[in-house]
Amino acid sequence: MMEETVKSKKIRILLIDDEKDFGFFVKLNLEKTGRFEVTTTTSGSKGLILASKDRPDLILLDIIMPELSGGQVAEQLLENPDTAKIPVLFITAIASRTEVQSQQGTIGGRSLIAKPVTPEELMAKIDRLFAGK
Template identity: 40%
Template sequence: MKQILVIDDEDDIREIAKVSLQTLMRWRVLTAGSGQDGVAIAAETQPDAILLDVLMPEVDGLSTLKTLKQTPETQLIPVIMLTATGGIVSEQQYAELGAEAIISKPFDPGMLGDQIALALQWDSE
């Protein structure tokens, strides 16, 4: 069973993503409300992938991504950026920082799991 960590400062987004991925994909879903918490949870639990919001207070998604990629325990975990800010940072810039893919907000909860699986080239399980 796949395990996904959702890092987003918005309670609603975390809950929608969690319910969607648990119900439709049967994945185990962990959540964090900040970049700092997300890095700690990722290092401890070693999820199969991380869904990371770009715009968060204090430590934003790009800083969190850099920390994840520089931390030995988390550097190999694939990260997908979740963003409502199309155009501020290009897809190429995210890729250069180590992101596997970008999913735009608002996302379709019914398609979220398929988007993640497609981006990470996971076969349906």
């Protein structure tokens, strides 16, 4: 019985992306599966506060954003002991699918997925990140 409770726990995701519409649709598509609980913000600095406060299971992070870039946010996440171990999946429009595939879906040791991304692609990538956990 205890094992069923653990398996049914939703994966908590923090999405940090300055494109409000993208965030809305990612949240909608992931949450409608019943497997995910998604919090969104369009601000890197607010994302850092939410990550530290909420400690999500995964952070989806855009690379190109005003104020703080995704790289700067990722650096600050690593420097904070409360957030250093939270996996980050970069989501970007600056790399094509082909470029991402040629890098085996990683950049600087972090997972990467190219925009536009379908809900199925995103869920498959998240499933791979959590496989074996």
